[in-house]
Amino acid sequence: MSQRQVLQGVMSLLRTLLLDVVPTIQQTAALALGRLANYNDDLAEAVVKCDILPQLVYSLAEQNRFYKKAAAFVLRAVGKHSPQLAQAIVDCGALDTLVICLEDFDPGVKEAAAWALRYIARHNAELSQAVVDAGAVPLLVLCIQEPEIALKRIAASALSDIAKHSPELAQTVVDAGAVAHLAQMILNPDAKLKHQILSALSQVSKHSVDLAEMVVEAEIFPVVLTCLKDKDEYVKKNASTLIREIAKHTPELSQLVVNAGGVAAVIDCIGSCKGNTRLPGIMMLGYVAAHSENLAMAVIISKGVPQLSVCLSEEPEDHIKAAAAWALGQIGRHTPEHARAVAVTNTLPVLLSLYMSTESSEDLQVKSKKAIKNILQKCTYLPALEPFLYDAPPNILKHVVGQFSKVLPHDSKARRLFVTSGGLKKVQEIKAEPGSLLQEYINSINSCYPEEIVRYYSPGYSDTLLQRVDSYQPLNN
Amino acid sequence: MATLARLQARSSTVGNQYYFRNSVVDPFRKKENDAAVKIQSWFRGCQVRAYIRHLNRIVTIIQKWWRSFLGRKQYQLTVQIQRRWRGYRVRKYLFNYYYLKEYLKVVSETNDAIRKALEEFAEMKEREEKKANLEREEKKRDYQARKMHYLLSTKQIPGIYNSPFRKEPDPWELQLQKAKPLTHRRPKVKQKDSTSLTDWLACTSARSFPRSEILPPINRKQCQGPFRDITEVLEQRYRPLEPTLRVAEPIDELKLAREELRREEWLQNVNDNMFLPFSSYHKNEKYIPSMHLSSKYGPISYKEQFRSENPKKWICDKDFQTVLPSFELFSKYGKLYSKAGQIV
Numbered sequence: 001m002s003q004r005q006v007l008q009g010v011m012s013l014l015r016t017l018l019l020d021v022v023p024t025i026q027q028t029a030a031l032a033l034g035r036l037a038n039y040n041d042d043l044a045e046a047v048v049k050c051d052i053l054p055q056l057v058y059s060l061a062e063q064n065r066f067y068k069k070a071a072a073f074v075l076r077a078v079g080k081h082s083p084q085l086a087q088a089i090v091d092c093g094a095l096d097t098l099v100i101c102l103e104d105f106d107p108g109v110k111e112a113a114a115w116a117l118r119y120i121a122r123h124n125a126e127l128s129q130a131v132v133d134a135g136a137v138p139l140l141v142l143c144i145q146e147p148e149i150a151l152k153r154i155a156a157s158a159l160s161d162i163a164k165h166s167p168e169l170a171q172t173v174v175d176a177g178a179v180a181h182l183a184q185m186i187l188n189p190d191a192k193l194k195h196q197i198l199s200a201l202s203q204v205s206k207h208s209v210d211l212a213e214m215v216v217e218a219e220i221f222p223v224v225l226t227c228l229k230d231k232d233e234y235v236k237k238n239a240s241t242l243i244r245e246i247a248k249h250t251p252e253l254s255q256l257v258v259n260a261g262g263v264a265a266v267i268d269c270i271g272s273c274k275g276n277t278r279l280p281g282i283m284m285l286g287y288v289a290a291h292s293e294n295l296a297m298a299v300i301i302s303k304g305v306p307q308l309s310v311c312l313s314e315e316p317e318d319h320i321k322a323a324a325a326w327a328l329g330q331i332g333r334h335t336p337e338h339a340r341a342v343a344v345t346n347t348l349p350v351l352l353s354l355y356m357s358t359e360s361s362e363d364l365q366v367k368s369k370k371a372i373k374n375i376l377q378k379c380t381y382l383p384a385l386e387p388f389l390y391d392a393p394p395n396i397l398k399h400v401v402g403q404f405s406k407v408l409p410h411d412s413k414a415r416r417l418f419v420t421s422g423g424l425k426k427v428q429e430i431k432a433e434p435g436s437l438l439q440e441y442i443n444s445i446n447s448c449y450p451e452e453i454v455r456y457y458s459p460g461y462s463d464t465l466l467q468r469v470d471s472y473q474p475l476n477n
Numbered sequence: 478m479a480t481l482a483r484l485q486a487r488s489s490t491v492g493n494q495y496y497f498r499n500s501v502v503d504p505f506r507k508k509e510n511d512a513a514v515k516i517q518s519w520f521r522g523c524q525v526r527a528y529i530r531h532l533n534r535i536v537t538i539i540q541k542w543w544r545s546f547l548g549r550k551q552y553q554l555t556v557q558i559q560r561r562w563r564g565y566r567v568r569k570y571l572f573n574y575y576y577l578k579e580y581l582k583v584v585s586e587t588n589d590a591i592r593k594a595l596e597e598f599a600e601m602k603e604r605e606e607k608k609a610n611l612e613r614e615e616k617k618r619d620y621q622a623r624k625m626h627y628l629l630s631t632k633q634i635p636g637i638y639n640s641p642f643r644k645e646p647d648p649w650e651l652q653l654q655k656a657k658p659l660t661h662r663r664p665k666v667k668q669k670d671s672t673s674l675t676d677w678l679a680c681t682s683a684r685s686f687p688r689s690e691i692l693p694p695i696n697r698k699q700c701q702g703p704f705r706d707i708t709e710v711l712e713q714r715y716r717p718l719e720p721t722l723r724v725a726e727p728i729d730e731l732k733l734a735r736e737e738l739r740r741e742e743w744l745q746n747v748n749d750n751m752f753l754p755f756s757s758y759h760k761n762e763k764y765i766p767s768m769h770l771s772s773k774y775g776p777i778s779y780k781e782q783f784r785s786e787n788p789k790k791w792i793c794d795k796d797f798q799t800v801l802p803s804f805e806l807f808s809k810y811g812k813l814y815s816k817a818g819q820i821v
Contacts (some may be wrong), residue, residue: 225591229599258584260589268592298584348497 007043010036011050018055023064030056030070034077041081048078048085053092060097065106072101072112076119083123090120090127095134102139107148114143114151118158124147125165132162132169137176144181153193156182160200163355167207174204174214183218191232198227198238206245212253216246221260226267236244237277251291258295261301263288270307279320282311286327300341305331309347312354322364325351329371336380348375354390372396380407382414386467389426398438401427405441408448415448425450425457502562532806622656 014036014252017029033052037044047053053075060071075094079086089095094116101113115137121128136158143155159178163170173179182197201220205212220242226237243262257263263285270281285304289296299305305328312324329352332342344346354360355368376399379385388400404427408415416423427445432438446454455461570576630650638647662818727733780786785796 188551222591225595226598229595229602259587261587263584264588264592265595268595294580297577297581301581301585302588 004046007046008050011046011052015052015055018052018059023067025321026059026063027066027070030067034070034073034079037074037079038077041085042191044078044081044085047074048088053078053089053094057092057094057097060094061100065104065109068101068104068106068109069112072098072109072116076112076116079116080119081124083127086120086123086127087303090130095120095130095136099134099136099139102136102143107146107151108148110143111148111154114140114154114158118154118161120232121158122161125169128162128165128169129423132172136177137162137172141176141178141181143176144185149188149190149193152185152188153190156185156193156196156200160203161197163200164203164206167211170204170211176304179180179204179218183220183223185213186220186223186227191230191235194227194230195232195234195238198224198235198242200370202238202242202245205242209249210251212246212249214255215242216253221257221262225260225262225265228265233273233277236273240269240277240280240284241264244280244287247284247412248287251295254288254291254295258288258298263299263304266304267304267307270311275315275317276320278311278315279465280324280329282308282320282323286323286330289327289331296331296334296338299331300338305342305345309345309350312347313350318361318364321354322361322367325354325364325368325371329367330372332371333374333378336378339375339377340381342375343366343379343381346384348372348379348384352388352396352467355396356391356393369396373399376400376403379403382407382417386421386423389423394438397430398441401430401438401441401445406442408445409426419449419453419457428454428458543665619656620651623659626653626656626658 011033014029014033018026018033020026020029033047037047056074060068063071075089075098079089098113098116101109102117104110104113117131117140121131128285140155140158143151144150144159146155159173159182163173179201182201185197186194188194188197201215205215224239224242227235230236230239241255244267247257247262266281266284270278270285273281285299285308289299289304306327308324308331312321312328315321315324328342328347332339351368351372355365355372360368373396374383376388376396380403382404385400385403388396392400404418404423407420424445427442430438430442432442573771628636628638630639630646635641636650636653638650638653788796
């Protein structure tokens with residue numbers, strides 16, 4: 001017999017057992033179905049095809065709590081694999097009975113029903129809308145207030161999965177008064193609960209400025225900053241995600257985060273994590289610095305730049321490096337002060353190498369190029385620029401030489417330094433088409449120095465000197 | 478002439494034709510008139526509507542300009558105030574270098590404070606966790622000590638943690654001394670069986686002889702003397718009662734037997750009431766007459782129902798007069814054939 005036939009046979013047997021008189025047999029059959037469906041999505045499809053779901057939904061309304069738990073487990077196991085299966089569950093009218101189960105007295109039943117609703121709502125916006133239309137959200141908010149920790153966790157994760165799809169759904173969750181309760185529970189010591197709550201708040205606040213302001217009004221600062229010091233990695237990640245989602249909308253919200261000392265906490269958090277947990281923190285710094293130069297200066301004085309350069313060099317993953325490069329670009333692009341602060345930490349060579357290396361992904365190359373360009377436009381810190389003269393590709397070289405040509409005419413000490421460090425020599429060796437921008441920059445640099453020095457450093461000068469020696473006739477033979 | 482003849486020939490039909498043509502055309506005329514009216518009305522409506530639309534557009538533009546003008550007049554003042562305020566704010570706060578420096582200093586101070594607070598928080602959490610760990614370890618060690626309490630050294634035998642070659646006993650020794658031994662879980666008390674004949678024995682108290690067949694062993698010398706085997710004694714003591722047949726019968730056995738016999742005979746009865754033979758038994762019964770006899774209306778004779786025999790049924794004083802002679806046959810009724818039926 002083929003696999004499919006075996007499956008069909010098993011399913012039909014279990015279906016008949018579901019109708020048995022003895023309640024224990026019904027519950028065990030339901031549990032078996034749930035475990036089968038949980039393992040594999042083929043089995044879950046087989047459960048749906050054998051018309052077991054309407055029977056389950058019908059008896060879910062009437063039976064005792066053990067059966068309700070087992071039946072909700074089956075629905076959850078079927079709904080978690082794909083949107084089509086979840087749609088099949090919605091089509092047989094399971095949502096209304098699950099919402100009725102949410103009102104049950106037993107917390108285990110509530111938990112099973114909330115979990116099933118969460119897995120259904122997770123896939124896409126239509127299914128979430130269907131769950132919301134069945135009236136689940138106020139009941140989930142009530143479930144959050146229950147004393148059992150497991151129930152709180154599941155209800156928070158269900159709200160998070162509902163709110164993540166669209167602003168309207170997030171608004172529905174906020175209208176049910178969830179934000180105040182979620183904000184209160186941030187202080188709970190249980191790590192998994194905190195992780196779900198922070199995830200829920202960040203999904204709500206990511207959609208629009210109003211929602212983010214509503215989350216901020218629930219007085220999460222500075223309590224959220226304590227979550228950044230938690231031992232659990234996911235709690236730290238979700239807390240930094242939440243702060244990022246709040247800070248990214250407007251300069252005022254970023255200002256609020258900075259005033260509450262959030263930047264320092266995030267920088268410390270980045271220092272203590274590794275890998276993907278760092279990513280939301282790095283992006284948050286980038287968003288804050290992008291809004292205005294004062295905020296970028298605030299990031300600089302909180303010692304953000306050394307940390308970001310450490311991330312840039314240390315992390316193996318390309319997308320984290322790309323985020324760090326972008327953040328550094330956002331910090332350094334505002335004024336020469338900012339660019340200097342970035343250049344001092346010796347990140348520019350690292351960025352250049354990332355841009356030039358063939359192993360970096362396209363995204364990383366693009367972001368590092370943009371960052372280099374942005375910083376170079378404003379950079380007046382010449383010692384950091386000099387290495388660029390040696391190994392930069394021509395398109396970046398143009399900007400570097402341009403910067404030099406802007407700074408050198410005004411600063412004599414810099415001119416001296418330029419000569420002694422061999423920069424002038426290198427500039428002379430650059431080949432540029434006459435009439436191009438690069439040639440103009442080179443000419444303006446050359447015009448800062450006396451003629452002899454320029455000739456001395458021009459390539460082939462020793463040859464010309466020797467030629468003159470050859471062609472010189474001594475006066476007396 | 479020929480035309481005149483032709484016209485005359487046609488004159489009879491002309492009237493008909495004239496009439497016919499007019500009447501036939503009439504409905505068409507009406508229809509066409511209505512159609513024309515409809516088309517004209519519709520077209521005029523279109524014209525008017527286009528004109529109104531055009532007017533509407535013009536009016537909207539005029540109103541737009543007028544309202545903007547009004548608005549500008551009204552809000553110019555507020556806009557001026559806002560302009561001045563924005564310039565002031567930007568100059569004072571945003572572009573003010575010293576203010577910016579102050580702000581940045583405040584921000585760095587807040588950052589330091591937050592960093593310190595967070596570090597304290599982290600330290601506190603660490604401490605709490607360490608304490609919880611220590612307590613757990615303590616509990617585990619205590620439980621272990623309780624389980625191993627028998628390893629404690631006694632006066633005679635030193636325990637394994639108290640070796641005589643050591644200078645001082647192992648810390649486990651002290652732990653064991655402090656620990657209270659674990660007790661086993663008590664088994665559940667079993668339910669007693671249903672009552673048997675032996676239950677009404679006189680001495681059932683615990684102070685009497687023990688019930689079990691085997692006594693617990695006692696490690697001491699056997700008592701002197703020819704004592705019987707304990708199992709035999711118990712057998713004799715607890716031998717079940719074997720009463721004789723006469724004793725086994727209940728004391729009111731005769732009465733029970735009579736009852737039984739009566740019951741069996743009752744089963745065979747058709748009627749539960751006893752048969753009463755003589756009429757004197759029924760004497761005291763009151764006679765209950767039937768409905769016919771107990772009504773106050775007695776039977777009326779047959780003859781009284783007819784008018785001819787019963788003068789009370791006459792309407793007037795006199796009987797009916799016969800107008801027509803009666804049937805001859807009926808006058809001979811009863812008299813014709815024989816004298817058999819006549820009453821003498």
